[in-house]
């Protein structure tokens with residue numbers, strides 16, 4: 639008989655996710671930020687049931703989030719760095735964004751039947767103020783993690799004029815203009831998202847080098863004579879035809895020698911691996927009408943078809959699941 643372990647593991651995989659989401663919502667890691675405590679002390683400071691808090695703490699310990707020793711619990715170094723809200727590398731908003739998608743994932747069957755997403759994308763793209771802010775802040779935190787790899791992998795030396803298409807919180811533009819002196823970035827974004835991004839860019843002290851442009855990347859003017867275009871985290875919302883149209887629009891706004899960089903979670907040729915990319919495709923299907931995942935080899939071919947030379951793909955260093963596709967405008 640084949641080994642059924644993968645099936646057993648998958649039937650309970652959500653237990654671990656929900657344990658992390660709940661611990662973040664209850665601020666469990668904040669409760670341990672000052673040092674080791676008993677379950678009763680944690681429960682009393684957070685207003686929780688002592689017995690249930692003990693079970694939650696022990697589950698977190700088994701998942702490597704918390705250390706348990708002689709009846710006391712403390713954060714692991716990883717939890718202190720990424721799960722305590724006062725830490726500069728706090729990932730809680732990004733975790734919370736996945737938490738918010740827990741309900742929509744329960745609509746997977748319906749989405750596969752209907753071909754429609756399980757959430758209204760407009761709600762987090764400007765229609766609802768709080769949801770839009772939550773989405774932009776989660777993107778910002780996620781981008782800060784990805785940026786360590788992306789900003790190192792993207793050489794914009796000597797380039798002056800970047801268009802960041804669907805640039806979200808503007809995080810990449812801020813970090814790229816910091817790394818490359820003389821670079822100015824225009825971030826093209828939907829108005830509701832751009833409004834929150836403007837605040838984040840100003841808070842980073844980058845408003846003089848990063849401009850937010852309200853618009854729609856399907857129809858707004860991309861300008862002329864640019865020497866770099868970044869399209870990051872956008873193709874997973876778009877159909878193959880729409881991605882090809884965006885590449886063509888990027889080609890039209892770039893001067894010869896201009897660089898197009900497309901960054902996303904991409905699949906291998908054929909689309910059935912890696913597992914993270916295929917599941918990410920479902921996640922995007924649940925949250926955007928044309929959401930899914932493309933293969934980076936296809937994107938490189940679309941670039942070559944639009945007159946880009948040397949179109950090539952490059953993975954970002956682990957643990958990032960993202961890959962870059964780069965091409966030079968001929």
Ligand SMILES: C[S@@+](CC[C@H](N)C(=O)[O-])C[C@H]1O[C@@H](n2cnc3c(N)ncnc32)[C@H](O)[C@@H]1O
Nearest residue numbers: 781804805806827828831853854855856870871
């Ligand atoms: C996943 S986010 C990526 C943000 C950022 N580029 C990054 O990689 O962190 C996709 C972005 O595309 C923006 N977007 C979606 N549809 C758009 C449109 N039609 N025009 C402009 N921006 C759009 C969304 O508001 C969102 O900020």
